[in-house]
Amino acid sequence: MTQVTVTLDANLAIDAMMLSGTKSPQDAVELVLRDYLARGRRTETRTGDALDGRRLPQRPSTDHEG
Template sequence: MARVTISLDSDLAIEVMLLTGTRSPQDAVELVVRDYLAAGRRTEARTGDAADAHRVGEERRTPQEG
């Protein structure tokens, strides 16, 4: 997998390290990004995607009374 280098404010990096409980800023940021992506996948799994639009887009017809 290719790697990239990103510059962050030191306060931001320290805060992320404290939240994740890691000693390396690189590991901390990687954990946060992986968690963010996993949360997006969980949301898609619950709500569906564009291919599932046909299920929620149509209103169900109710029989007319009378």
């Protein structure tokens, strides 16, 4: 796997370490990112994506003005 070096503010790295319960800033950032991506995938699975709207039947609008 290719690795990327990212420069972060020390306070941000410390917050990530405290959130993830790790002693290494690199491990902390990796865990936070993995969790963030996993949450996004779970949300997509529950709610669907933009293309799912095409599969639903189109209902006429029931809103009436006046």
